[in-house]
Amino acid sequence: MAARSQARWQRGHVVEAELVAEGVRRIVLEVEHPEHAAPGTHVDVALTAQGRQQTRSYSVVRSEGGGRRLTLSVQLSPASRGGSQAMHALAVGDELTVTGPVQSFPLAVGAGRYVLVAGGIGVTALVAMASALRRRGADYELVLLGRSRRVMAYLDELSAEHGDRVRVHVDDEGTPLSVPDLVGEIAAGSNAATTELYMCGPIGLMDAIRSSWTDHALPPTNLRFETFGSSGRFGAEEFLVRLPQLDRDVAVAPDTSILDALNAAGVETLSDCRKGECGLCLAKIVEVDGTLDHRDVFLSEAQKQRCTNLCLCVSRAVAGDSGDRATVTLHLT
Ligand code: FES
Known part of the structure:
Protein backbone atom coordinates (compact mmCIF):
# COMPACT_ATOMS: atom_id res chain seq x y z
CA MET A 1 0.00 0.00 0.00
CA ALA A 2 1.39 3.37 -0.90
CA ALA A 3 0.50 6.30 1.29
CA ARG A 4 0.39 9.55 -0.70
CA SER A 5 -0.30 13.15 0.09
CA GLN A 6 -3.79 13.91 1.27
CA ALA A 7 -4.06 16.99 -0.94
CA ARG A 8 -7.03 16.71 -3.24
CA TRP A 9 -6.64 16.26 -6.95
CA GLN A 10 -8.11 18.91 -9.21
CA ARG A 11 -8.06 20.07 -12.79
CA GLY A 12 -5.65 22.74 -13.90
CA HIS A 13 -4.95 24.29 -17.25
CA VAL A 14 -1.82 25.85 -18.67
CA VAL A 15 -2.00 29.64 -19.09
CA GLU A 16 1.68 30.28 -19.83
CA ALA A 17 4.53 28.07 -21.02
CA GLU A 18 7.98 29.26 -22.04
CA LEU A 19 11.64 28.33 -21.88
CA VAL A 20 13.39 30.27 -19.12
CA ALA A 21 16.83 28.66 -19.48
CA GLU A 22 18.33 26.00 -21.71
CA GLY A 23 16.27 22.87 -21.06
CA VAL A 24 14.05 24.52 -18.42
CA ARG A 25 10.40 25.27 -19.15
CA ARG A 26 8.30 27.52 -16.95
CA ILE A 27 4.67 26.44 -16.80
CA VAL A 28 1.96 28.56 -15.20
CA LEU A 29 -1.23 26.74 -14.26
CA GLU A 30 -4.62 28.02 -13.26
CA VAL A 31 -6.30 25.56 -10.91
CA GLU A 32 -9.95 25.13 -10.07
CA HIS A 33 -9.57 25.09 -6.26
CA PRO A 34 -7.16 27.91 -5.33
CA GLU A 35 -5.17 27.53 -2.16
CA HIS A 36 -2.20 29.73 -1.29
CA ALA A 37 1.06 27.85 -1.76
CA ALA A 38 3.46 28.78 1.03
CA PRO A 39 7.24 28.74 0.40
CA GLY A 40 8.51 25.15 0.35
CA THR A 41 5.35 23.63 -1.09
CA HIS A 42 5.09 21.44 -4.17
CA VAL A 43 2.28 20.00 -6.24
CA ASP A 44 2.00 16.47 -7.56
CA VAL A 45 1.10 16.20 -11.24
CA ALA A 46 -0.57 13.11 -12.75
CA LEU A 47 0.88 12.31 -16.16
CA THR A 48 0.42 9.66 -18.76
CA ALA A 49 3.73 9.02 -20.45
CA GLN A 50 4.86 6.04 -22.48
CA GLY A 51 1.40 4.59 -21.87
CA ARG A 52 1.85 4.55 -18.09
CA GLN A 53 0.28 6.60 -15.32
CA GLN A 54 2.99 8.50 -13.48
CA THR A 55 3.10 11.07 -10.72
CA ARG A 56 5.75 13.77 -10.60
CA SER A 57 6.32 16.41 -7.93
CA TYR A 58 7.29 19.99 -8.76
CA SER A 59 8.06 22.85 -6.40
CA VAL A 60 5.75 25.84 -6.57
CA VAL A 61 7.99 28.66 -7.75
CA ARG A 62 5.30 31.34 -7.43
CA SER A 63 1.75 31.38 -6.13
CA GLU A 64 -0.45 34.28 -7.25
CA GLY A 65 -4.11 35.25 -7.01
CA GLY A 66 -4.53 33.41 -3.71
CA GLY A 67 -3.10 30.26 -5.26
CA ARG A 68 -5.20 30.33 -8.47
CA ARG A 69 -2.05 30.71 -10.58
CA LEU A 70 0.80 28.39 -9.73
CA THR A 71 4.19 28.59 -11.47
CA LEU A 72 6.23 25.40 -11.86
CA SER A 73 9.48 24.91 -13.73
CA VAL A 74 10.65 21.67 -15.24
CA GLN A 75 14.06 20.64 -16.45
CA LEU A 76 14.08 18.29 -19.40
CA SER A 77 15.99 15.22 -18.34
CA PRO A 78 18.18 13.83 -21.14
CA ALA A 79 17.19 10.30 -20.10
CA SER A 80 13.50 11.15 -19.97
CA ARG A 81 11.03 9.16 -21.95
CA GLY A 82 8.28 10.21 -19.60
CA GLY A 83 7.65 12.88 -16.96
CA SER A 84 9.77 15.85 -17.92
CA GLN A 85 9.19 15.24 -21.63
CA ALA A 86 5.42 15.24 -21.09
CA MET A 87 5.68 18.47 -19.07
CA HIS A 88 7.82 20.11 -21.78
CA ALA A 89 5.20 19.18 -24.37
CA LEU A 90 2.47 21.16 -22.55
CA ALA A 91 1.11 24.21 -24.36
CA VAL A 92 -1.21 27.04 -23.36
CA GLY A 93 -4.75 25.70 -23.00
CA ASP A 94 -3.73 22.12 -22.16
CA GLU A 95 -5.39 20.55 -19.14
CA LEU A 96 -3.82 18.37 -16.50
CA THR A 97 -4.57 16.90 -13.09
CA VAL A 98 -2.68 18.28 -10.10
CA THR A 99 -2.93 18.30 -6.34
CA GLY A 100 -3.22 21.40 -4.24
CA PRO A 101 -0.01 22.62 -2.56
CA VAL A 102 1.71 20.04 -0.33
CA GLN A 103 4.16 21.32 2.29
CA SER A 104 7.34 19.30 2.51
CA PHE A 105 10.05 21.92 3.03
CA PRO A 106 8.73 24.52 5.47
CA LEU A 107 10.57 27.77 6.07
CA ALA A 108 11.06 28.30 9.81
CA VAL A 109 10.47 31.65 11.44
CA GLY A 110 13.00 33.35 13.71
CA ALA A 111 16.40 32.00 12.62
CA GLY A 112 19.25 34.45 13.18
CA THR A 227 15.38 16.54 -2.76
CA PHE A 228 13.51 17.50 -5.95
CA GLY A 229 16.02 18.20 -8.64
CA SER A 230 18.46 15.75 -7.08
CA SER A 231 20.38 13.79 -9.58
CA GLY A 232 22.35 10.69 -8.85
CA ARG A 233 26.04 10.03 -9.23
CA PHE A 234 25.37 8.32 -12.58
CA GLY A 235 22.96 8.93 -15.43
CA ALA A 236 19.78 6.87 -15.29
CA GLU A 237 19.79 3.63 -17.26
CA GLU A 238 17.61 0.55 -17.32
CA PHE A 239 18.36 -2.17 -14.76
CA LEU A 240 16.72 -5.30 -13.45
CA VAL A 241 15.29 -5.94 -9.98
CA ARG A 242 15.04 -9.56 -8.82
CA LEU A 243 12.67 -10.53 -6.03
CA PRO A 244 13.38 -14.19 -5.20
CA GLN A 245 10.78 -14.18 -2.41
CA LEU A 246 8.08 -13.49 -5.03
CA ASP A 247 9.84 -15.26 -7.88
CA ARG A 248 9.63 -12.05 -9.93
CA ASP A 249 12.02 -10.05 -12.11
CA VAL A 250 11.02 -6.47 -12.89
CA ALA A 251 12.83 -4.16 -15.33
CA VAL A 252 13.22 -0.56 -14.19
CA ALA A 253 13.26 1.89 -17.13
CA PRO A 254 15.49 5.00 -17.01
CA ASP A 255 12.55 7.32 -16.38
CA THR A 256 10.87 5.41 -13.59
CA SER A 257 11.75 4.33 -10.05
CA ILE A 258 12.01 0.83 -8.60
CA LEU A 259 8.96 1.72 -6.53
CA ASP A 260 6.84 2.71 -9.52
CA ALA A 261 8.09 -0.23 -11.59
CA LEU A 262 7.18 -2.68 -8.79
CA ASN A 263 3.79 -1.06 -8.25
CA ALA A 264 3.08 -1.15 -12.01
CA ALA A 265 3.96 -4.86 -11.95
CA GLY A 266 1.42 -5.43 -9.16
CA VAL A 267 3.99 -5.68 -6.34
CA GLU A 268 2.72 -3.68 -3.36
CA THR A 269 5.22 -1.74 -1.26
CA LEU A 270 5.10 0.83 1.50
CA SER A 271 6.01 4.41 0.68
CA ASP A 272 5.30 7.94 1.76
CA CYS A 273 7.56 10.81 0.66
CA ARG A 274 8.68 9.09 -2.59
CA LYS A 275 11.79 11.28 -2.65
CA GLY A 276 14.31 9.47 -0.48
CA GLU A 277 13.66 11.23 2.80
CA CYS A 278 11.41 9.14 5.07
CA GLY A 279 12.86 5.63 4.73
CA LEU A 280 9.44 3.96 4.64
CA CYS A 281 10.21 2.22 1.36
CA LEU A 282 13.50 0.63 2.51
CA ALA A 283 14.24 -2.82 1.11
CA LYS A 284 17.02 -5.24 1.96
CA ILE A 285 19.77 -5.66 -0.64
CA VAL A 286 20.65 -9.30 -1.22
CA GLU A 287 23.06 -8.86 -4.13
CA VAL A 288 24.13 -6.21 -6.64
CA ASP A 289 25.60 -6.97 -10.04
CA GLY A 290 26.65 -3.50 -11.18
CA THR A 291 27.01 -0.25 -9.27
CA LEU A 292 24.40 1.13 -6.92
CA ASP A 293 23.41 4.80 -6.95
CA HIS A 294 21.55 5.42 -3.69
CA ARG A 295 20.25 8.97 -4.36
CA ASP A 296 18.44 9.23 -1.01
CA VAL A 297 19.10 11.47 1.98
CA PHE A 298 17.64 9.04 4.51
CA LEU A 299 20.59 6.65 4.88
CA SER A 300 23.89 7.92 6.25
CA GLU A 301 27.05 7.70 4.13
CA ALA A 302 28.23 4.77 6.29
CA GLN A 303 24.93 2.93 5.75
CA LYS A 304 25.17 3.54 2.01
CA GLN A 305 28.65 2.10 1.95
CA ARG A 306 27.52 -1.00 3.88
CA CYS A 307 24.96 -1.40 1.10
CA THR A 308 22.52 -3.51 3.10
CA ASN A 309 19.41 -1.43 2.31
CA LEU A 310 18.16 0.94 -0.35
CA CYS A 311 15.20 3.29 -0.79
CA LEU A 312 12.94 1.91 -3.51
CA CYS A 313 11.63 5.35 -4.44
CA VAL A 314 14.91 6.89 -5.64
CA SER A 315 17.79 4.40 -5.71
CA ARG A 316 19.03 3.03 -9.02
CA ALA A 317 21.81 0.89 -10.42
CA VAL A 318 24.09 1.18 -13.43
CA ALA A 319 26.13 -1.40 -15.30
CA GLY A 320 29.52 -2.29 -13.88
CA ASP A 321 32.74 -2.96 -15.77
CA SER A 322 31.21 -5.84 -17.75
CA GLY A 323 28.80 -3.39 -19.41
CA ASP A 324 25.90 -5.79 -18.85
CA ARG A 325 22.62 -4.39 -17.57
CA ALA A 326 22.82 -4.05 -13.76
CA THR A 327 20.82 -6.44 -11.61
CA VAL A 328 19.79 -5.79 -8.03
CA THR A 329 18.38 -8.62 -5.94
CA LEU A 330 16.14 -7.40 -3.14
CA HIS A 331 14.14 -8.73 -0.24
CA LEU A 332 11.02 -6.67 0.54
CA THR A 333 10.26 -6.31 4.23
S1 FES B 1 9.08 6.69 0.26
FE1 FES B 1 10.21 7.95 1.63
S2 FES B 1 12.25 7.31 1.30
FE2 FES B 1 11.14 6.23 -0.19
Whole structure:
Protein backbone atom coordinates (compact mmCIF):
# COMPACT_ATOMS: atom_id res chain seq x y z
CA MET A 1 0.00 0.00 0.00
CA ALA A 2 1.39 3.37 -0.90
CA ALA A 3 0.50 6.30 1.29
CA ARG A 4 0.39 9.55 -0.70
CA SER A 5 -0.30 13.15 0.09
CA GLN A 6 -3.79 13.91 1.27
CA ALA A 7 -4.06 16.99 -0.94
CA ARG A 8 -7.03 16.71 -3.24
CA TRP A 9 -6.64 16.26 -6.95
CA GLN A 10 -8.11 18.91 -9.21
CA ARG A 11 -8.06 20.07 -12.79
CA GLY A 12 -5.65 22.74 -13.90
CA HIS A 13 -4.95 24.29 -17.25
CA VAL A 14 -1.82 25.85 -18.67
CA VAL A 15 -2.00 29.64 -19.09
CA GLU A 16 1.68 30.28 -19.83
CA ALA A 17 4.53 28.07 -21.02
CA GLU A 18 7.98 29.26 -22.04
CA LEU A 19 11.64 28.33 -21.88
CA VAL A 20 13.39 30.27 -19.12
CA ALA A 21 16.83 28.66 -19.48
CA GLU A 22 18.33 26.00 -21.71
CA GLY A 23 16.27 22.87 -21.06
CA VAL A 24 14.05 24.52 -18.42
CA ARG A 25 10.40 25.27 -19.15
CA ARG A 26 8.30 27.52 -16.95
CA ILE A 27 4.67 26.44 -16.80
CA VAL A 28 1.96 28.56 -15.20
CA LEU A 29 -1.23 26.74 -14.26
CA GLU A 30 -4.62 28.02 -13.26
CA VAL A 31 -6.30 25.56 -10.91
CA GLU A 32 -9.95 25.13 -10.07
CA HIS A 33 -9.57 25.09 -6.26
CA PRO A 34 -7.16 27.91 -5.33
CA GLU A 35 -5.17 27.53 -2.16
CA HIS A 36 -2.20 29.73 -1.29
CA ALA A 37 1.06 27.85 -1.76
CA ALA A 38 3.46 28.78 1.03
CA PRO A 39 7.24 28.74 0.40
CA GLY A 40 8.51 25.15 0.35
CA THR A 41 5.35 23.63 -1.09
CA HIS A 42 5.09 21.44 -4.17
CA VAL A 43 2.28 20.00 -6.24
CA ASP A 44 2.00 16.47 -7.56
CA VAL A 45 1.10 16.20 -11.24
CA ALA A 46 -0.57 13.11 -12.75
CA LEU A 47 0.88 12.31 -16.16
CA THR A 48 0.42 9.66 -18.76
CA ALA A 49 3.73 9.02 -20.45
CA GLN A 50 4.86 6.04 -22.48
CA GLY A 51 1.40 4.59 -21.87
CA ARG A 52 1.85 4.55 -18.09
CA GLN A 53 0.28 6.60 -15.32
CA GLN A 54 2.99 8.50 -13.48
CA THR A 55 3.10 11.07 -10.72
CA ARG A 56 5.75 13.77 -10.60
CA SER A 57 6.32 16.41 -7.93
CA TYR A 58 7.29 19.99 -8.76
CA SER A 59 8.06 22.85 -6.40
CA VAL A 60 5.75 25.84 -6.57
CA VAL A 61 7.99 28.66 -7.75
CA ARG A 62 5.30 31.34 -7.43
CA SER A 63 1.75 31.38 -6.13
CA GLU A 64 -0.45 34.28 -7.25
CA GLY A 65 -4.11 35.25 -7.01
CA GLY A 66 -4.53 33.41 -3.71
CA GLY A 67 -3.10 30.26 -5.26
CA ARG A 68 -5.20 30.33 -8.47
CA ARG A 69 -2.05 30.71 -10.58
CA LEU A 70 0.80 28.39 -9.73
CA THR A 71 4.19 28.59 -11.47
CA LEU A 72 6.23 25.40 -11.86
CA SER A 73 9.48 24.91 -13.73
CA VAL A 74 10.65 21.67 -15.24
CA GLN A 75 14.06 20.64 -16.45
CA LEU A 76 14.08 18.29 -19.40
CA SER A 77 15.99 15.22 -18.34
CA PRO A 78 18.18 13.83 -21.14
CA ALA A 79 17.19 10.30 -20.10
CA SER A 80 13.50 11.15 -19.97
CA ARG A 81 11.03 9.16 -21.95
CA GLY A 82 8.28 10.21 -19.60
CA GLY A 83 7.65 12.88 -16.96
CA SER A 84 9.77 15.85 -17.92
CA GLN A 85 9.19 15.24 -21.63
CA ALA A 86 5.42 15.24 -21.09
CA MET A 87 5.68 18.47 -19.07
CA HIS A 88 7.82 20.11 -21.78
CA ALA A 89 5.20 19.18 -24.37
CA LEU A 90 2.47 21.16 -22.55
CA ALA A 91 1.11 24.21 -24.36
CA VAL A 92 -1.21 27.04 -23.36
CA GLY A 93 -4.75 25.70 -23.00
CA ASP A 94 -3.73 22.12 -22.16
CA GLU A 95 -5.39 20.55 -19.14
CA LEU A 96 -3.82 18.37 -16.50
CA THR A 97 -4.57 16.90 -13.09
CA VAL A 98 -2.68 18.28 -10.10
CA THR A 99 -2.93 18.30 -6.34
CA GLY A 100 -3.22 21.40 -4.24
CA PRO A 101 -0.01 22.62 -2.56
CA VAL A 102 1.71 20.04 -0.33
CA GLN A 103 4.16 21.32 2.29
CA SER A 104 7.34 19.30 2.51
CA PHE A 105 10.05 21.92 3.03
CA PRO A 106 8.73 24.52 5.47
CA LEU A 107 10.57 27.77 6.07
CA ALA A 108 11.06 28.30 9.81
CA VAL A 109 10.47 31.65 11.44
CA GLY A 110 13.00 33.35 13.71
CA ALA A 111 16.40 32.00 12.62
CA GLY A 112 19.25 34.45 13.18
CA ARG A 113 20.40 33.98 9.60
CA TYR A 114 19.32 31.96 6.57
CA VAL A 115 21.54 30.52 3.85
CA LEU A 116 19.70 29.12 0.82
CA VAL A 117 21.80 26.90 -1.48
CA ALA A 118 20.39 25.96 -4.89
CA GLY A 119 22.15 23.66 -7.32
CA GLY A 120 20.77 23.71 -10.89
CA ILE A 121 17.02 23.18 -11.12
CA GLY A 122 16.94 22.93 -7.30
CA VAL A 123 16.48 26.71 -7.42
CA THR A 124 12.76 26.14 -7.98
CA ALA A 125 12.38 25.08 -4.32
CA LEU A 126 14.02 28.27 -3.06
CA VAL A 127 12.65 31.15 -5.18
CA ALA A 128 9.53 31.68 -3.05
CA MET A 129 11.52 31.17 0.14
CA ALA A 130 14.00 33.91 -0.77
CA SER A 131 11.13 36.31 -1.57
CA ALA A 132 9.49 35.55 1.79
CA LEU A 133 12.76 36.23 3.63
CA ARG A 134 13.20 39.53 1.78
CA ARG A 135 9.66 40.59 2.70
CA ARG A 136 10.29 39.63 6.34
CA GLY A 137 13.46 41.71 6.44
CA ALA A 138 15.43 38.61 7.46
CA ASP A 139 19.19 38.24 7.26
CA TYR A 140 19.66 35.83 4.35
CA GLU A 141 21.96 34.83 1.54
CA LEU A 142 21.08 32.99 -1.66
CA VAL A 143 23.83 30.81 -3.12
CA LEU A 144 23.18 29.73 -6.72
CA LEU A 145 25.22 27.04 -8.44
CA GLY A 146 25.19 25.87 -12.04
CA ARG A 147 27.25 24.35 -14.82
CA SER A 148 26.75 27.43 -16.97
CA ARG A 149 24.60 30.60 -16.78
CA ARG A 150 22.73 29.34 -19.87
CA VAL A 151 21.12 26.54 -17.88
CA MET A 152 20.47 28.49 -14.66
CA ALA A 153 16.77 29.37 -14.48
CA TYR A 154 15.69 32.56 -12.68
CA LEU A 155 19.26 33.84 -12.36
CA ASP A 156 18.54 37.37 -13.65
CA GLU A 157 15.23 37.61 -11.82
CA LEU A 158 16.78 36.57 -8.51
CA SER A 159 19.77 38.89 -8.94
CA ALA A 160 17.39 41.80 -9.62
CA GLU A 161 15.20 40.96 -6.61
CA HIS A 162 17.90 40.17 -4.06
CA GLY A 163 20.90 42.22 -5.22
CA ASP A 164 24.07 41.52 -3.29
CA ARG A 165 22.43 38.84 -1.19
CA VAL A 166 22.88 36.58 -4.23
CA ARG A 167 26.17 34.71 -4.66
CA VAL A 168 26.67 32.88 -7.96
CA HIS A 169 29.05 29.96 -8.64
CA VAL A 170 29.35 28.81 -12.22
CA ASP A 171 31.48 25.83 -13.27
CA ASP A 172 32.29 27.04 -16.79
CA GLU A 173 33.42 30.40 -15.40
CA GLY A 174 35.84 28.66 -13.05
CA THR A 175 33.99 29.77 -9.93
CA PRO A 176 32.69 26.54 -8.38
CA LEU A 177 31.47 26.59 -4.80
CA SER A 178 33.85 25.47 -2.08
CA VAL A 179 31.53 23.68 0.36
CA PRO A 180 34.11 23.64 3.18
CA ASP A 181 34.51 27.43 2.82
CA LEU A 182 30.74 28.03 2.79
CA VAL A 183 30.05 25.90 5.85
CA GLY A 184 33.25 27.09 7.54
CA GLU A 185 32.05 30.72 7.19
CA ILE A 186 28.74 29.78 8.79
CA ALA A 187 30.50 27.98 11.65
CA ALA A 188 32.78 30.96 12.24
CA GLY A 189 29.88 33.46 12.20
CA SER A 190 28.68 35.14 15.38
CA ASN A 191 25.23 33.58 14.96
CA ALA A 192 26.38 30.12 13.87
CA ALA A 193 24.05 28.33 16.29
CA THR A 194 20.97 30.06 14.87
CA THR A 195 21.90 29.98 11.17
CA GLU A 196 19.68 27.68 9.12
CA LEU A 197 20.77 26.31 5.76
CA TYR A 198 18.13 25.27 3.21
CA MET A 199 19.34 23.36 0.19
CA CYS A 200 18.04 21.74 -2.95
CA GLY A 201 20.27 20.36 -5.66
CA PRO A 202 22.28 17.37 -6.81
CA ILE A 203 22.79 14.65 -4.25
CA GLY A 204 26.59 15.07 -4.34
CA LEU A 205 26.27 18.72 -3.31
CA MET A 206 23.82 17.91 -0.53
CA ASP A 207 26.01 15.07 0.76
CA ALA A 208 29.04 17.37 0.82
CA ILE A 209 27.13 20.04 2.74
CA ARG A 210 25.75 17.47 5.20
CA SER A 211 29.18 16.05 5.83
CA SER A 212 30.79 19.48 6.32
CA TRP A 213 27.88 20.53 8.59
CA THR A 214 28.57 17.47 10.77
CA ASP A 215 32.34 18.14 10.78
CA HIS A 216 31.70 21.62 12.16
CA ALA A 217 29.27 20.24 14.80
CA LEU A 218 26.56 22.65 13.63
CA PRO A 219 23.04 21.83 14.90
CA PRO A 220 21.62 19.06 12.66
CA THR A 221 18.11 20.49 12.88
CA ASN A 222 19.35 23.73 11.28
CA LEU A 223 20.11 21.89 8.04
CA ARG A 224 17.03 21.48 5.87
CA PHE A 225 16.70 20.09 2.41
CA GLU A 226 14.38 19.35 -0.46
CA THR A 227 15.38 16.54 -2.76
CA PHE A 228 13.51 17.50 -5.95
CA GLY A 229 16.02 18.20 -8.64
CA SER A 230 18.46 15.75 -7.08
CA SER A 231 20.38 13.79 -9.58
CA GLY A 232 22.35 10.69 -8.85
CA ARG A 233 26.04 10.03 -9.23
CA PHE A 234 25.37 8.32 -12.58
CA GLY A 235 22.96 8.93 -15.43
CA ALA A 236 19.78 6.87 -15.29
CA GLU A 237 19.79 3.63 -17.26
CA GLU A 238 17.61 0.55 -17.32
CA PHE A 239 18.36 -2.17 -14.76
CA LEU A 240 16.72 -5.30 -13.45
CA VAL A 241 15.29 -5.94 -9.98
CA ARG A 242 15.04 -9.56 -8.82
CA LEU A 243 12.67 -10.53 -6.03
CA PRO A 244 13.38 -14.19 -5.20
CA GLN A 245 10.78 -14.18 -2.41
CA LEU A 246 8.08 -13.49 -5.03
CA ASP A 247 9.84 -15.26 -7.88
CA ARG A 248 9.63 -12.05 -9.93
CA ASP A 249 12.02 -10.05 -12.11
CA VAL A 250 11.02 -6.47 -12.89
CA ALA A 251 12.83 -4.16 -15.33
CA VAL A 252 13.22 -0.56 -14.19
CA ALA A 253 13.26 1.89 -17.13
CA PRO A 254 15.49 5.00 -17.01
CA ASP A 255 12.55 7.32 -16.38
CA THR A 256 10.87 5.41 -13.59
CA SER A 257 11.75 4.33 -10.05
CA ILE A 258 12.01 0.83 -8.60
CA LEU A 259 8.96 1.72 -6.53
CA ASP A 260 6.84 2.71 -9.52
CA ALA A 261 8.09 -0.23 -11.59
CA LEU A 262 7.18 -2.68 -8.79
CA ASN A 263 3.79 -1.06 -8.25
CA ALA A 264 3.08 -1.15 -12.01
CA ALA A 265 3.96 -4.86 -11.95
CA GLY A 266 1.42 -5.43 -9.16
CA VAL A 267 3.99 -5.68 -6.34
CA GLU A 268 2.72 -3.68 -3.36
CA THR A 269 5.22 -1.74 -1.26
CA LEU A 270 5.10 0.83 1.50
CA SER A 271 6.01 4.41 0.68
CA ASP A 272 5.30 7.94 1.76
CA CYS A 273 7.56 10.81 0.66
CA ARG A 274 8.68 9.09 -2.59
CA LYS A 275 11.79 11.28 -2.65
CA GLY A 276 14.31 9.47 -0.48
CA GLU A 277 13.66 11.23 2.80
CA CYS A 278 11.41 9.14 5.07
CA GLY A 279 12.86 5.63 4.73
CA LEU A 280 9.44 3.96 4.64
CA CYS A 281 10.21 2.22 1.36
CA LEU A 282 13.50 0.63 2.51
CA ALA A 283 14.24 -2.82 1.11
CA LYS A 284 17.02 -5.24 1.96
CA ILE A 285 19.77 -5.66 -0.64
CA VAL A 286 20.65 -9.30 -1.22
CA GLU A 287 23.06 -8.86 -4.13
CA VAL A 288 24.13 -6.21 -6.64
CA ASP A 289 25.60 -6.97 -10.04
CA GLY A 290 26.65 -3.50 -11.18
CA THR A 291 27.01 -0.25 -9.27
CA LEU A 292 24.40 1.13 -6.92
CA ASP A 293 23.41 4.80 -6.95
CA HIS A 294 21.55 5.42 -3.69
CA ARG A 295 20.25 8.97 -4.36
CA ASP A 296 18.44 9.23 -1.01
CA VAL A 297 19.10 11.47 1.98
CA PHE A 298 17.64 9.04 4.51
CA LEU A 299 20.59 6.65 4.88
CA SER A 300 23.89 7.92 6.25
CA GLU A 301 27.05 7.70 4.13
CA ALA A 302 28.23 4.77 6.29
CA GLN A 303 24.93 2.93 5.75
CA LYS A 304 25.17 3.54 2.01
CA GLN A 305 28.65 2.10 1.95
CA ARG A 306 27.52 -1.00 3.88
CA CYS A 307 24.96 -1.40 1.10
CA THR A 308 22.52 -3.51 3.10
CA ASN A 309 19.41 -1.43 2.31
CA LEU A 310 18.16 0.94 -0.35
CA CYS A 311 15.20 3.29 -0.79
CA LEU A 312 12.94 1.91 -3.51
CA CYS A 313 11.63 5.35 -4.44
CA VAL A 314 14.91 6.89 -5.64
CA SER A 315 17.79 4.40 -5.71
CA ARG A 316 19.03 3.03 -9.02
CA ALA A 317 21.81 0.89 -10.42
CA VAL A 318 24.09 1.18 -13.43
CA ALA A 319 26.13 -1.40 -15.30
CA GLY A 320 29.52 -2.29 -13.88
CA ASP A 321 32.74 -2.96 -15.77
CA SER A 322 31.21 -5.84 -17.75
CA GLY A 323 28.80 -3.39 -19.41
CA ASP A 324 25.90 -5.79 -18.85
CA ARG A 325 22.62 -4.39 -17.57
CA ALA A 326 22.82 -4.05 -13.76
CA THR A 327 20.82 -6.44 -11.61
CA VAL A 328 19.79 -5.79 -8.03
CA THR A 329 18.38 -8.62 -5.94
CA LEU A 330 16.14 -7.40 -3.14
CA HIS A 331 14.14 -8.73 -0.24
CA LEU A 332 11.02 -6.67 0.54
CA THR A 333 10.26 -6.31 4.23
S1 FES B 1 9.08 6.69 0.26
FE1 FES B 1 10.21 7.95 1.63
S2 FES B 1 12.25 7.31 1.30
FE2 FES B 1 11.14 6.23 -0.19
